[in-house]
Structure formats: structure tokens, C-alpha cells
Amino acid sequence: MGGDLTLTSVTKRFGAFTAVDDLDLRVPEGSFFALLGPSGCGKTTTLRMVAGLDEPTTGTVLLGDTDITRLKPYKRPVNTVFQSYALFPHLTVADNVAFGLKRRGRRKIDDEVAEMLALVELQQLAKRRPGQLSGGQQQRVALARALINQPEVLLLDEPLGALDLKLRRQMQIELKRIQTEVGLTFVHVTHDQEEAMTMADTVAVMNEGRIEQLGPPEELYESPATTFVANFLGQSNLVAGSVTGTSGDLVHVEVHGARVFAGRSRSRVTEGDVWAGVRPEKVYLAGPGEEAADEVNSLRGGVVSDVSFVGVSTQYLVRMAWDQELTVFEQNTGARKRFRPGDQVDLHWRPEHTFLLDATQDAAAGVEREPV
Amino acid sequence: MSAAGHVPSLGPTEAQLTGRPDPASRRSGWSGYLLLLPGGLWLLLFFVVPTVTLMATSLYDPAGSLQTGYAMTGHWQNYVEALGDYAPQFVRSLVYALLATVACIVLGFPLAYAIAFKAGRWKNLMLVAVIAPFFTSFLVRTLSWQYILGDNEALVGFLRSIHVLAPDGYLLATPFAVVTGLTYNFLPFMVLPLYASLEKLDPRLIEAGADLYASPVTTFRTVTLPLAMPGLVAGTLLTFIPSAGDYINSELLGNPRTRMIGNEIQDLFGAGDYPTAASLSVTLMAAIVVLVFVYVRRAGTEELL
Numbered sequence: 233m234g235g236d237l238t239l240t241s242v243t244k245r246f247g248a249f250t251a252v253d254d255l256d257l258r259v260p261e262g263s264f265f266a267l268l269g270p271s272g273c274g275k276t277t278t279l280r281m282v283a284g285l286d287e288p289t290t291g292t293v294l295l296g297d298t299d300i301t302r303l304k305p306y307k308r309p310v311n312t313v314f315q316s317y318a319l320f321p322h323l324t325v326a327d328n329v330a331f332g333l334k335r336r337g338r339r340k341i342d343d344e345v346a347e348m349l350a351l352v353e354l355q356q357l358a359k360r361r362p363g364q365l366s367g368g369q370q371q372r373v374a375l376a377r378a379l380i381n382q383p384e385v386l387l388l389d390e391p392l393g394a395l396d397l398k399l400r401r402q403m404q405i406e407l408k409r410i411q412t413e414v415g416l417t418f419v420h421v422t423h424d425q426e427e428a429m430t431m432a433d434t435v436a437v438m439n440e441g442r443i444e445q446l447g448p449p450e451e452l453y454e455s456p457a458t459t460f461v462a463n464f465l466g467q468s469n470l471v472a473g474s475v476t477g478t479s480g481d482l483v484h485v486e487v488h489g490a491r492v493f494a495g496r497s498r499s500r501v502t503e504g505d506v507w508a509g510v511r512p513e514k515v516y517l518a519g520p521g522e523e524a525a526d527e528v529n530s531l532r533g534g535v536v537s538d539v540s541f542v543g544v545s546t547q548y549l550v551r552m553a554w555d556q557e558l559t560v561f562e563q564n565t566g567a568r569k570r571f572r573p574g575d576q577v578d579l580h581w582r583p584e585h586t587f588l589l590d591a592t593q594d595a596a597a598g599v600e601r602e603p604v
Numbered sequence: 605m606s607a608a609g610h611v612p613s614l615g616p617t618e619a620q621l622t623g624r625p626d627p628a629s630r631r632s633g634w635s636g637y638l639l640l641l642p643g644g645l646w647l648l649l650f651f652v653v654p655t656v657t658l659m660a661t662s663l664y665d666p667a668g669s670l671q672t673g674y675a676m677t678g679h680w681q682n683y684v685e686a687l688g689d690y691a692p693q694f695v696r697s698l699v700y701a702l703l704a705t706v707a708c709i710v711l712g713f714p715l716a717y718a719i720a721f722k723a724g725r726w727k728n729l730m731l732v733a734v735i736a737p738f739f740t741s742f743l744v745r746t747l748s749w750q751y752i753l754g755d756n757e758a759l760v761g762f763l764r765s766i767h768v769l770a771p772d773g774y775l776l777a778t779p780f781a782v783v784t785g786l787t788y789n790f791l792p793f794m795v796l797p798l799y800a801s802l803e804k805l806d807p808r809l810i811e812a813g814a815d816l817y818a819s820p821v822t823t824f825r826t827v828t829l830p831l832a833m834p835g836l837v838a839g840t841l842l843t844f845i846p847s848a849g850d851y852i853n854s855e856l857l858g859n860p861r862t863r864m865i866g867n868e869i870q871d872l873f874g875a876g877d878y879p880t881a882a883s884l885s886v887t888l889m890a891a892i893v894v895l896v897f898v899y900v901r902r903a904g905t906e907e908l909l
Contacts, residue, residue: 283815284814284815285811285814285815304814304819305811305814305815306813306814306815306816306817306818306819307817310815311815311816312812312815314808314811314812316806316808318806318808318809318811318812319812320809320812320827321809321831322830322831331813331816331818331826332816332817335816335817335818335822335826336817377816378815378816381816381817
């Protein structure tokens, strides 16, 4: 088989509930692809349809040129690392890893199993049962058990969700290393935006059964297509405004009495009402009335309402005259003035860091997330 | 003999998980022994003493009687005579018990599986339905099988009409009726432990099997069955042991040629031949202990893959 994984207008309904809604997706061969979204967005269902554990209501799943939509899971060259690992508790680590090869009638697999266990650094634990391993070790067994079959596509269903932060970081790097080493197609489902951005070449942000936006992490972050992406992937300040005109590459937007500019390439709409957005770390603070450089967007007349020091940066909440709170992250380089709650401040940022979104969308879409 | 002791444990113990000795074992004192006391006394009085008495009785001189008393002569010939006279009943008991146990597995495994995985909101109702027969007496339930299998009843009539039975064929008073009765009476003892094992089985493991190239049949053989083993072993013991010693089903549903060892023991006690009855009982016990021991050892250590 081999080749790209292609989902074409795939819909999955459970009774009246539509889990996946007319989804089109193409995962290039050999890429590390992340499906990112909040719980219940349909990402796991999508994964299960690729694995064959759920069958699409309509639509097709292609692997290369082969239609695998109705193929039984045990006949697909696809393996899954399950969220809860689903290791066989009655088998040793080595037997768990050997399971897939044995089912395909392979003999003399001891060397392969040993090699795979070495890859995930579990040689010494080969004779243990999964119940005697830590969460991180179990996760590596699950990975080895899937990888050893050299599937065309490896599916990872929130594989790091059960691990603590430090171990998760370590495993992220490990997974990325292994993917580069073996060169397989990885499809990684996660609700952790940082995890998706760290590991994947391409991220698809999913919401309510649909793909909101798909692209390299930088592109999604710098130029979100929807308010959901703007809020779910990192944080955004979204301010209501309306387009007053364009000049060259710039779109002019009237925002609560101030004029700001946005790059045309990051403007999803170029007329009418818009959400003008900017990422908190792109904004810097200055004392009231201080002249800013030319062609810088400025929103004046804010009052610092909250300051939290988080080591590498300081996070400010600034209340604006129209009673909206905006977020500003200032790097703690030592060169910048510190502000205190109650201080009057102006906000400045460069026009090319502004993005414009359709104002008909909910500005709070995708905000519910707390950093995990 | 406990089944659980021989089945490989599927998870680490508390002490393995925490890396500390069990706090209870460090706490010296009398509380543990005090807690053991009531159960220990009970076992001593109603298990150890009767067993020793039974073994002693089996070696009494058969010349005595209840009225005149027995002399302890170490008369091991009781065993030789008992085995010589009752070998057919012994074999029959073990064969019937085996057939009933196999029938219980065949009927009970799909039922337990369905309750554990497919019943949804009917799960509790189905469990109640499995236990509900216990609200009626064992005797009454067995007697009602006389009616179900009766010569002039619907079942036999139907089987005759579709030529499964000959026009003068019958079911009651046959080995079939006895095994049916045993199966019926002990089925819940198979279903409940099997259900308990299957209930604990994470359905994702079955999906993982499918994901790793195992067909449904292979997944059953390599994942579901090994993980259901503790329940299967417990269910087998709870079915086989009482079936082998049962005499009610043969008494009510069988004929003189379906007599099991339990019937003979009961008759011998009734007739006052205590030494022979006791030697038969001890032999049955020993046979079951050996069979169970071999079975549990095999089920526990056999490489099932």
C-alpha cells in the first residue's frame, strides 16, 4: 500500500449526534500530523475511522490508492497507540510488543522485539507485566507494540495525556526523534496545543466535527483563520472594529476611535465589521502619551488591572476605556519598564502582527481551555 | 484449596506498587489472631472435626453397626470393596459432572459475555434474572424439570413431531435429563464468576487486539479467554465439585441406571453401613481434590498463546 492518507467527505453520526461532519483531510506520507481540538470535537472518532474501529456513515478513507473505508481493523496496515495504552495485562512486555508480529504469522522475532525494546529503552523490563510499570514506561511499551509492525500509518490517541508535565515534555522529544528515525506517517490526536505545535509538521485544528484550519504550526499561530483557532491555539486579543479602507498592503481598521492597520495577507475579511486580533506577546506597553515609532498600531488609555510574574515573562491585564481586558506578555529582558496595577498605559504593536477575522464569529470561541 | 491462589495475578500487589511492606504486617499484636478466631473455630468444629471423623469412620470394621458401635481396626479393605462395587457410579458421577460443566461453559460464557459487554441498561436486570431462581427451593426447581421433560408434555411432543425423538421416545429418566438438571441447577455458579471476570476486562483490549492484526476469533483466544480464566476456573470448580457429589438430580430425573455416587452414599448411610459410605465419601473427595489440583495447575500455567 503506502502513500498519503486521504479522508474524503467523511461523516460519522452516532444516532442524532454528528461526531464528524463532512471532513476532508490529506495526510502526506511520512509526515507528523496533529489533529488538535477540545474534547468532543471528533478528533478521536476520526482516528478510530482510520484505524477501522469505527466505520464512517458516509465518505471514504484512502491509503495511497487503496480504499480502506470498510476494511476490518485487523487487515489494515495501521496501528494505534491507545489513550489508556490498552496493554495486555496477562502478557509480559516482550509478549505485548511481539503480539502483532505473531498474529501475522512471523517466526523468529526475538531479535526484532529486543531491537524495538532497545529503541524505547525498555530492554531490562522485557519480562515484566504492564501492571508493574510506571505510566511513562507503559506508554513506551504501547508505542513499541505499535511501531514494531512498521505500519503505513501510526495513530496516537492522546498518548501523553496520562503523564506528568516533565515526562510529557521528555516523551514529546522522544516521539519526534523516533518519527524522524523510522520515517513513518504519524497521526497524533491531542487537545494540548503546545504538544501539537512542538511535534507536528502539520496541525489540523478541529472543532465540532469540522476542520477549522490546517497548516504548519507557525502559520496557524501567526495567521489564524477563525476566532476559534485564534483562541484555542495560544491566546489572542480580539477587538471589535470596522474596515475603513485599504492602502497598498495595509487594511485600515477603525477600533474604538483609534486607527489600526493590518497586513492584507493576514486579513480574512477586508471590508465591513471585523475582529482585529493580535497575540499578547506581540504587544508592548508604554507610559501614557509616549510617542511610538511611525506606522505602529496604538491603543491608548488603558489601565493595568493585573500583573503576574511568570519568570521568563510578565503577563499584564490591561482594562481599556471600552471595558475590555486585553492581555500583554512582556519578556523579562530587564530593559523594559515594569508597570504596576493602576498604572496608565498605552498598547503598541506592529501592523503586520494584526490579523482580521470575520466579525460574525463568536469572539470567545475556543477560550474555555486552561493551559494543561 | 482456593482457586485464586493458583491463577496468576494480573496486577501488582499493594506492596509492589508502593514499595513498602503492607502496614498490617508490621503492626504486631493480637488483633489479627482475634479476628481469625471465630472463623477458625467454625472451620475446626464443622470442617476439620467432621473430616477427621469421616476418615476415621472409613477405616472402621464394617462388622459393627450403629446400635452395637464400630471398632477402629484400620480396615482399609473398605476402600477396596467400595471401589470394586461402586466403580461404575464413580465414573458416571465424574462423566455427568464433566458434561454438565461443559454445558454450563457453553451456555454460560456467551451469557456472561452478553451481560458484561452488550446488555447496556439491561445489565442489572439480566443479573437479577440469573440469580432469581435461587428464590425458589432447589428441590422445587428440580421437580419442575420432571414436568418440563415429562412424557406427555409439550417438549417431548414437539420433539417427537419433528422426529428428533422416536414416536415412543422420552426424555425423563434418562442420563440426558440428569445432566440437564445438573446444568440447570449449577449454571448461575458458572455465569456469575465469569461475568465478574469479563466485567473487569477493558473493551479497549479487544480493540487493541483487532488493531494488532488479530481476527475476532484470535482476539478471543489470545486476549478475552486468558483474561476470563480466573472466572472460568472459579466457575468450573463451583459447577464441577457440587455436580460430582449431587444425588438430587439423579434421584428426581434419572433411573436406576443413572445412579451417581451421591445416591449410593446416601443409601449406604441410610442403611447404616457407615464405614463403606465414609470410604466412598473420602474417595470422592480425594478424586475431586486431585482433579481440581491438576486442572487449576494446568489452567494457571498453561501457555495459552
